[in-house]
Amino acid sequence: MIEYPSPTADDLLVIAEQVWSSYLDPEGVNPLIQMPPGETPKEVSAAVSVTGAWRGHVVISFSAAASRHAAAGLLGVDYDDVSTADITDAVGELVNIIGGNVKSLLPEPSALSLPHVQTGGSGHWPNVKEICSLFGLWHNEPLTVSVLEGTSSTVEAGGVGA
């Protein structure tokens, strides 16, 4: 039987650094800086759910400015030209990539949901416990990546709106 140790904040940092170096900071000019645990930003949240041998969610929460920087970086547009649709698309893809890589650390078989994005409100995930979180600062704006494990037999979609 394969042992699957729980993902850690270090795992999240490695995954996030790969994403940043591939898409958001390929020149290494504005790296994601790991910070001590603090308050989770609430303006924009993106989540994917994992179901199967492991059940839970991978969630990224951004300040409004951090989400706008993410969309600008991923889409290659100016910060001031970013639309709400751009933000939804970009942070949804970011959580899809990070969630998929987190899933590879979890027991198999499991499936990844499509991303859900909410702007302008805090997400709520019932019946979960936090496994690990990465607190970061990017462009001097906060963001967090969290892995939440379901504590009941079902993972409620809840969380953030589609």
Added chain:
Amino acid sequence: MVIDDSRAMRLILTRICTQLGFTVVEAGNGREALDKLGAMSELPQLALVDWNMPEMNGLEFVTAVRAEARYKPMTLMMVTTESEQSQIVRALAAGAHEYVIKPFTPDAIVEKLALLGLVPNGAAA
């Protein structure tokens, strides 16, 4: 052909392919891609296919394409966040020729396309 439900990811892949000399058609899911293929008089050489998409996912698209004899010349490359060995095996068994895991760099895409003989070795995106 670039098939991904994320506009940002389509843009990234389209940019890479365009710089390599490809003309790109985009689709937001497997169903839309099949519809576009059905309307084409000249088939694309290559499809870059995401896995997790609404309506028809990438694995279903690969399976559908491989079931059609006239699409046989197309090269299919999965570009996805699904990184478990079992998923890679499933995609290759269904008929994908290559597999790239997100996040990727442009060089990773170019290397795979060179392995498939679709771009010269040393091409730059």
